[in-house]
Amino acid sequence: MPEKKRVLPKPGSPELSVLATESHRVLYKFLYERRNDPPTMREIRAHVADVLGEALSQTDRRVRDLRDHFEVLAVRSGAEHRYRLEGWSKVKKAGSRKALSRRVRAEVLSPKRCAQCGRTPLDHGVVLDVDHKVPREWGGNDELDNLQPLCVECNSGKKDFYATYDAYAAEIRAASAHVEPHGRIGELLKAFRGDWAPSSLIGVVASMQQYQEDWQRRLRELRLLGWKISSKKERDPITGRINTWYRAEAWTPWPSGTIRAEVDRLAPYTKRGRS
Template sequence: MREIRAHLQEVLGEAPSQTDRRVRDLRDHFRAPAKKINGEYRYVLEGWAENRTNGSRKAISDAIRAQVLSPQRCAMCGRTPLDHQVVMVVDHKVPRHWGGSDEISNLQPLCEECNAGKKAYFANYDQYADAIRQSAEHPEPHGRIGELIKAFRGDWVPAELIELVASMKQYQEDWRKRTRELRLLGWTYETKKRKDPKTSRIRVWYRVTGWKPWPEGSIAAEVRRRDPSNKRASQSDR
């Protein structure tokens, strides 16, 4: 991305403020995954996108847009057009370039300010788009977490990315607990902590060292069945 911005600066005299978004929009037309090359993630053009339609994406219909915006309240900050004079837009909970769909279940109303902030925040993780795409659509948080760290193939995964992916379907306050519970399913992983020199904040990373196939049926139910603390509680109730 740094090289793309530098090129635009040289050609146009400035790098447009929406450069990151324009690169994301290219994925409606082309396969351009971010691959780790010599320790850095770089975009690689591989060809046309398989799901493109006449080179463009079908727009969300006016009826769907009206349905999504009908609550007239921002899903993030709670502000409304009438009380706070904010403009509402349709947002994809899981961005399209991360594998999100235009299904109503993946759409939500956001005010323009929250929508811009969310896009800026998510742009920090665009380099991991392919790993996110492999995990984001799993219906359970255990599955999303596991598929994400597995997609890194032994590389370190930042904890904040695990939290983001775990909460894509619904907010997961206990995403750390969900990660620990993978061990009940036979998964193994390592962790490391380092202080960020820019913020002095302690950052945490995870790296998978072994995994098992997902159980049939509900992962959460299988975790509860294998959790020894649940067995102890059941015995004490007797």
């Protein structure tokens, strides 16, 4: 029996939230539309520059990024290569990442104090390690914003708590890849399927691609779109402090344009912070 092939998503499909940015989706759309007449890198660059006005040097890297999720074959054609979108990638990305550099580790551990319980190796004999706030398996990256020093005890407590959500890892990964903060927050709440999500986690996922100073406002704005979101105060197992938890009880499909534009349309007179 031949293996069943996963169909390539159409441009604009929600499955493409696995791609990190809008420019990746522009690239995907171009390759998708040119599947039967694969473009050269020159054509790809011209197209991307045309649509996004983006620096050419980044285009090669974006094509490589696409390969985290999709198979893109480089087929020789004369002196050039043509890039053909073949299907979903068969290679699992997780585990293939490089270890953190010594310099990054040293920088993260430099406070010499557990970011959660505050204990130190010197005063309390704890051992500190580098923790990914959003785990790698959930799409967390190796940027400093996503790293913190945790003592072994706090780290294992956090891992146990997160392990209870491992069944939703793919959805949480897709949530953190959403291009808009509203989308990252909303998709995370959806991934929790009516379970309570602690604000420590929502805040981190909201800031995945771009720091969100006021993600709580973005969360409230979802209500303008017809979402029903409830909250409660309870101890957060990640931070150990009393914190707000959120739960989505009902949601609406994302608008066809940007979420930001829709929120502005629904509340044109509300003073808002930038997202």
